[in-house]
Amino acid sequence: MATDTRTAFPSPYELPDPPGAEGWRHLYPYHLLFQEDRREADESAFWFCDSQHWPNVIKPFETIGAEFAAKCLGEYNTRYFLVPTSYGLERRIHQGYCYLSPVPAPADRVAERVPEFERRAGHYFGHWEQLLAHWKRKVLETVRELEAIRFAPLPETQPVEEVEAGAGTGASDALLTGYDRLIALCHRGWQHHFEFLNLGYAAYLDFFLACRRWFPDIPDLGVARVVQGVEMELFRPDEELKRLAKLAVELNVENRLMPADPGAHTLRALAASGRPGREWLDAWDAARDPWFNFTSGNGFYASDVYWRDDPSLPLGYIRDYVLRLLRGETIDRDLPGLVADRERITGEYRELLDPAQRPVFDAKLSVARQAYPYVENHNFYIEHWTMGVFWRKARELSRLLRSAGFWPADGDMFHLTRDEVREALFDHVNGWASGSRPVGCDYWPPEIARRRRIMAALARRRPQPALGVPPPSVTEPFTIMLWGIDEERIRSWLGGGSATGGLTGVPASPGTAEGPARVVRGPRDLSLVQEGEIIVASVTAPSWAPVFGKVRAAVTDIGGVMSHAAIVCREYALPAVTGTGDASTLIPTGRRIRVDGTTGTVTVLD
Structure with missing residues (x-):
């Protein structure tokens, strides 16, 4: 077992760079880096590596997720709902990985924020279903606007019809404004992400803390099991796979799904196999939109592969489900069993309370169960669906600039920051406008090759779990519940x-x-x-x-x-x-x- 050998984690200012990664700091925006003039404050703070969301090295363009997520989380905590005890999160990129540090609300501001939080959050809890339905409409509109963005090659000349109509703007304007729109819609998506998320955690936290008061010995897992066993849209993609597996057996087309390397050719074979195959494909198409806007990653990386774009992923899962069905196994989630377990545990704890306390228990539990599904469902709508469209459009732009000679590979754009992409895009339209060769065609290929080498060097070293000085105690609830970081975890890491x-x-x-x-x-x-x-x-x-x-x-x-x-x-x-x-x-x-x-x-x- 681990034994304590240190009292602090490495300083980000003294941790040596991996061999071959020298110069990595120049790849990221200044505000994402530990700066020398802030050294004293940064070294005395506690920074944990958020490998839950960013388990791999982050390319410069991919910092957009870390930046927008931290900004929008803080905005909703600090400015929108006025969460009494917690502001937001500081974020840094160090040696390619994302580190976070919670920002508590000043102690002298907590009391004055309580009534405003109760008013604002109380309105949401009191109108949860209506506001959530409105939220979903907003998210789907954002997705539709992202889908409408096009990055078309610049024409040899503007069409004469546009000239004669006095349009005054053309293809270059569409490219530049399209990119700006892409980034703005990504930011909007992250605002939607946090509109309800922290309230979902707050509702659960309120119930959690009340249970701790009522039942001092209750384990954290005991509280969590009281809200388990719910239908969630996050599980709908998997449910669709199971439904398609059952339909394949019912239609006797399961053998068509057995290739060791399923893919687009599997779908073509089903289409040519007759009416049962085409019926199964109709069900596949119905499931694909929207439920296959789902990635086996987490939506934070440009390289994430989505089910809708690579049918080998869902087809492989369907094949596994078919094999289990043919062996007579049950593939459905045991939701009734989870609900029964939940109700048994709930009843046991409720019986321990004084009858006068039970209405309070019931009320807090009701709010927690109402909010709980969103904690997971938002994942499908934002990280998977919205970000899936965002990355698809970004890759489209990267391919366009590759065709223009800016870099040799389709995904090379992600080695640039998003501000550098804006500069490269302007360089591209300027060269088109002036009839000259863009500077980027000579500048970016060797620079991207250098950045690739740095990224590879960073990836060869696993990140430190934390940096800086750990606090004497961890009291920030989200840090404990979401990331699992408490005094015991810190002692284990130090050991x-x-x-x-x-x-x-x-x-x-x-x-x-x-x-x-x-x-x-x-x-x-x-x-x-x-x-x-x-x-x-x-x-x-x-x-x-x-x-x-x-x-x-x-x-x-x-x-x-x-x-x-x-x-x-x-x-x-x-x-x-x-x-x-x-x-x-x-x-x-x-x-x-x-x-x-x-x-x-x-x-x-x-």
């Missing part, structure tokens, strides 16, 4: 970790399981997962749910009891331990382990 005997983490989803570990570094490793293994990952994504039918448990490096990984594992009745710190580094594939999701322990058995 350096050891997998010779076992690891401790957050009890995230109850149950015990044993099996060989399968380390999953990212979506590409999912095809390697075998029946009966235990997933060990930096973090899991909601879209990994189809794989959960194969595995016995899950272990992650980061995440609290209300993290996405914890919630999804509970809803799929999969034992899970989150927030271990470095399980994916310390436990190799094939090592036999025992996972106890009730106590939060991972034991190495061989």
Whole structure:
């Protein structure tokens, strides 16, 4: 087991750069970097690596997620709802990874913010369904506006009809304004993301803290299980896969789905196979829009592959479900069992209360259960659907500039910051307008090659779990519930970790399981997962749910009891331990382990 050997984490100012990564700081905006003139304040703060959302090195353009997420979270906390105790999050990129530091509200401002928060948040809780329906309309309108953006090649000349009509603007204006619109709509999407999210956590937190007062010995997992067992739109993509698997067996076309390398050719074969195949394809098309706007990543990286764009991903999952059906297995989520477990636990705790306290318990629980689904459902609408369209349009622009000679590969644009992209785009339209060769055609190819080398060097070193000085205690609730960071986790990280005997983490989803570990570094490793293994990952994504039918448990490096990984594992009745710190580094594939999701322990058995 780990033993404490340090009292602080490395300073970001003294941590040596990985060999070959020299110059990485020049790749990111100044406000995302630790600056020397802020050294004293930064070194005395606590910064944790948010590998839950950014488990891999972040390219310069991809910082847009970290920037907009932190800005919009802070805006809703600090300026919109006036959350009494918590402002927002400071964010930095260090050696390619995202680090966060919570910003508490000043102690002398807390009391004055309480009545305003109660008024503003109370209005939302009192009109939740109406406001949420309005929210969904706003999100879908943002998606439609993103879909309408086009990045068309510049014409040889403007059409004479436009000249004669006195249009006055043309293709270059459309390109420049289209890019600005793309960024603005991405920002709007992140504003939508946080309109309800922190209220969802606040409702759960209010119930959580009340339970702590009423039942001092209640485990965090006990509170979480009182709100489990709900229908969520985040699980709809997986439900559609199961429905398509059942339909394939019903129509006797399951053999068409058995190729070892499913893909677009599988769909063409079904189309040519007769009426049953075409009927199945009609169901596929109905599910594809919108439910396959889903990525096996998390929506924060330009390289994330979406089900709607690569049919091999959902077809592979459908094939696995078909095989399980043919073996006579049940593939449906045991929602009735989760609900029964939830109601049993709720009833047991409720009976412990004085009758006068029960109406308060019921009211707080009702609000928590009302808000709880949004904590996951927003994931589909923003991280997956909205960001999926955003990345698709960004890749379209990158291909256009590649065709214009700015870089050699389709995805090279993401090695630029978004402000540099704006400069390159203007360089492109200026060269077109003046009939000259753009400077970027000579400047960017070698510069991108240099940046590629730096990115590769950064990726060869795993990030420090934290930087700076840990606080004497962690009281910020979201840091505890979402990221699983508390005093015990910090002590474990400071001790350096050891997998010779076992690891401790957050009890995230109850149950015990044993099996060989399968380390999953990212979506590409999912095809390697075998029946009966235990997933060990930096973090899991909601879209990994189809794989959960194969595995016995899950272990992650980061995440609290209300993290996405914890919630999804509970809803799929999969034992899970989150927030271990470095399980994916310390436990190799094939090592036999025992996972106890009730106590939060991972034991190495061989």
